[in-house]
Amino acid sequence: MRAATVSRFGGPDAVEITEHPVPMPGPGQVRIKVAAAALNPVDAAMRSGVFGGEERIGLGWDVAGTVDAVGPGVTWSADDRVIALATGHHTPLGTHADYVVLDADTLAPAPTTLDDTHAATLPLNTTTAAQALRLLALVPGQSLLVTGAGGGVGAHTVELAHQQGLEVTGLASADYKEFLISRGADHFLARGQALAPAGFDGVLDAAGLGSDALAAVRDGGAYAGLWPGQEPRSERGIRVGALSVQADGALLTELSRLADQGVLLARVAQTYPLHAAVEAHARLAEGGLRGRIVLIP
Structure with missing residues (x-):
């Protein structure tokens, strides 16, 4: 599968699309087939080395998609629409990928009133x-x-x-x-x-x-x-x-419900295909966006 990663710190051109084995969920984990993943300022900070790191780092904290596979002890089912927050500054794979494996308790049902592109802007x-x-x-x-x-x-x-x-x-x-x-x-x-x-x-x-x-x-x-x-x-x-933000599936479930009620407005500024992640980072660096850039695998 493909993933947006960095092995050196720098500007948008430091982002690479690299190939990786499809990850397998372990006990208490879920694999999500990524439908959309927002690009946030924290991704630019990771790319530029604000948080350091010596190995290849995966980018992406937000995800919307469908459950693709589950590990033992998980109640989510295949094809459930979900959103999730993947926290961590030095993980080898983030949500800017074709698939991502996360702990099941970080997931929430996706808002029923939003498509995946808009839902992906909410978690972080x-x-x-x-x-x-x-x-x-x-x-x-x-x-x-x-x-x-x-x-x-x-x-x-x-x-x-x-x-x-x-x-x-x-x-x-x-x-x-x-x-x-x-x-x-x-x-x-x-x-x-x-x-x-x-x-x-x-x-x-x-x-x-x-x-x-x-x-x-x-x-x-x-x-x-x-x-x-x-x-x-x-x-x-x-x-x-x-604040050091922490993934919290129960909280995100409530926030998803508030999005369905219209309390929270999802704003999408632009979308880019995953393979154009460098261009997406360059656009983020320009500023002036009203809403999030979203990457679509």
């Missing part, structure tokens, strides 16, 4: 948003600032925070205002506007503003970043954390 970004909100531990009625609110994680955080009863302010480029208000933001700030000091109970800093975002949190509030090790130092009694 929605799981990250949901786990970041858990990390912040705000309660209904409290105020949340989401920086980078136009991006995949940011927009889903706005949607989930609204659904949880938080008062949400989205910070993004000015042309995202109408979109974010439609997705549940109570207030909008255009990128470049001054942030009111100590004005929010919590912030999800999807844009990586660091100390500037921290300054917008009230004394004793909460800050969550998305890149462990890059979060600002705590001050004024603010809880500071950075």
Whole structure:
């Protein structure tokens, strides 16, 4: 089978399409025939060496497809439509492949209202948003600032925070205002506007503003970043954390249900065939995408 991998770090041209044996599921595992797999900024970070590694690394964290084979002790059945999140920075094979083997408890039923291409955009970004909100531990009625609110994680955080009863302010480029208000933001700030000091109970800093975002949190509030090790130092009694996302099939099942209910909107910017992964990475590097690039085997 084919898989997108890197054996050296660099730009988009570091991505290779390599041949591998079709993996076999072990006890408690499932093999998925990949129908679609989103391309995320974390894949570009892996490709460029942010997370290091000395062996060939497989790319891809998101997957939508059908169950193809199961190992002992698994209740999933062949041809079940599923989505899943494959976490890990140094795995030999990721989801940008014809097949992927994952632990059965990381899978969730695919949303019935979405095709595989759109469903493939959900696992990483929605799981990250949901786990970041858990990390912040705000309660209904409290105020949340989401920086980078136009991006995949940011927009889903706005949607989930609204659904949880938080008062949400989205910070993004000015042309995202109408979109974010439609997705549940109570207030909008255009990128470049001054942030009111100590004005929010919590912030999800999807844009990586660091100390500037921290300054917008009230004394004793909460800050969550998305890149462990890059979060600002705590001050004024603010809880500071950075999320290391974890695959969670039960959580993803609930998020799939919310997608079917229209709470979560799947956004696809462009699709590329798997063999054009280099071109897909180049397009991601250009920026300006409204939604995810999705690779189709």
